[in-house]
Amino acid sequence: AGVAGDLPIFVYAGSQGQFPLDAALVKRLREWCPAIAGIKSAGFDPVVANGLLIHHPDLAHFVHEQVLCGLVAMGASGCFSALVGLCPALVMKWHGMIERGEWEEAFAIQRRVNRFYDEGVQPVRRAGYVVDKALSELGGVPGATRKLRAPYAPLPDELREILRTAADRHLPEYREK
Known part of the structure; x- marks a missing residue:
């Protein structure tokens, strides 16, 4: 975190990831690295995606194309296509x-x-x-x-x-x- 300084960081949790990136984990990550500016996650779990959007509305949220419309309607920023x-x-x-x-x-x-x-x-x-x-x-x-x-x-x-x-x-x- 100290090396990154003010460099905006996006946390990537791909669809093949071994652990879920939920709101509680992002909160802990942000305590150690306040430069986190956004998240790229699959968004396939609607409960987890909803938690991320509700608890971290100040972050840019990028989701998978298969859930793009629904999650953008709820506040996601878009997708890496x-x-x-x-x-x-x-x-x-x-x-x-x-x-x-x-x-x-x-x-x-x-x-x-x-x-x-x-x-x-x-x-x-x-x-x-x-x-x-x-x-x-x-x-x-x-x-x-x-x-x-x-x-x-x-x-x-x-x-x-x-x-x-x-x-x-x-x-x-x-x-x-």
């Missing part, structure tokens, strides 16, 4: 709807995103592959390739096809360049 590598225009449109409070339209996209994650991303994640890299490569991000640095392995063709099929079904905008 893996989906933006697949279809940036859709993500920007979606975030604009959320910012403007166009909830019906935003939740319609949320449901499509959730179906895509369920059908396409979960098999990739369960098999232990890097999701954001796979989405960027499928989305045609300049410089994105199927070759990854060690220790990560490239996505096998059969999982790439599952991901592509789910994207075609639920997020066809990704093909628009």
